[in-house]
Amino acid sequence: MTASGPTVTSLQRATDRPGDASPFALGLLLRRAHDRAAAALVEALRPSGLELRHFAAMIALVEHGSMSQRELADALLGDKASMVRVIDDLEDKGLVRREPVPGDRRMNSIVLTERGLSVFDEVHLAAAPIHEQLVSHLRPGEADHLLDVLTRFTHPDL
C-alpha cells in the first residue's frame, strides 16, 4: 500500500532546487552509512567476542603504543568511566594488561599482551574481505577517496 497523497508543491521550494541538497542530508547519510559499516564490522568481531569499542581501543594501542586510560578515553570520545569497563573486559580476556607507570602511581599504562596482539591480527585479517565487500559496489578508487575526505571532514582543524 501507499498512504501517499499528492505532494504539497509549495513545500518543494526548499528542497527541489538542483544542487541545493538538504543541509540535513549529510548528517542523515552519515548515520545510515555508519549503521551499515558497523553492522558488517560487528560480524567480523563476533568470533572474537569483542565489540567495536573494545577493538577501537586495541587499534589505538597498536597505533600509539601503550596509553593511559585517560588518553584512551579522550582519543575515543568516551568518558573515563566507560573506558574502565572496556579495559576490564579486555583484561579479563587476557588481551591487555594494566601496568604501573613509574613516577605517577595514579595512572595505568595499558599495553597489549601477546595474545591481544595475535587476536588483533586475526580480527584484522578476517575483517579485510568484509571491508572489501562493503565497498565493492563503489567505483575504483572511491573507497580510498571516501576515507581521505572523511579524514579531513573529521579534522576541521588540520
Next chain:
Amino acid sequence: MTASGPTVTSLQRATDRPGDASPFALGLLLRRAHDRAAAALVEALRPSGLELRHFAAMIALVEHGSMSQRELADALLGDKASMVRVIDDLEDKGLVRREPVPGDRRMNSIVLTERGLSVFDEVHLAAAPIHEQLVSHLRPGEADHLLDVLTRFTHPDL
C-alpha cells in the same frame, strides 16, 4: 604526560602497508563524521525544540507526501513503537496530523500541517549556513562528491 613506550614493531605488519588501511577505519571515521555533523545539526534544530529523529520524519514527509507510521518507521530504520512517540511529539506541536486512511481503518496517514510546513522551511533555511560551515574546510566540490558517494554506499542494491 604520555604513557607511550616504544611501539611493538611486530604489530605493524597488519597496518603499516601503504594503501592497506585498517578495514575498521571506514566505520570508525563514519562514526566520528556522524557525531560531528549531528552536533552541528542539533544546534540548527534547537530553536524549534525538535530533535533529529523528528526532523528526519518531517523530511521524509516532504519528500514522499503523507506516509503511514509503518512506512516512516521502515524508511528511518526505527521500529514502529519508537515512531509512535515521534509522531506524538510532532502532533503535540501541531506540525503533523494523523488522518484516517479510507479503506483501511488500521492505518494513520501522517500529513504535515501548515505550521509544520513553515517550521520545516524555517529550520531548513537556518541550517543551510551551518551545513556550509561544516564542509567549509573541504575542497570545492568535495562536499557534493561526498554526498554522492555516501548515497551510493548506503544503497548497495542500486
Next chain:
DNA sequence: TATTGTTATACTCTATAACTATA
C-alpha cells in the same frame, strides 16, 4: 492468521557524581 498502531517493559549505552589514592 496477519498487520497497524499502541502500551508497557527491559535492555543497552552514555553521562554524571561521588569516592580513593595519589600528585
Next chain:
DNA sequence: TATAGTTATAGAGTATAACAATA
C-alpha cells in the same frame, strides 16, 4: 587543589513483547 582510576547511579535511546482493532 587537581588528577587518574573506580564505583554506583541515573538518564536517554532502543528493542521486545503483549494487546486491541482491523484486515
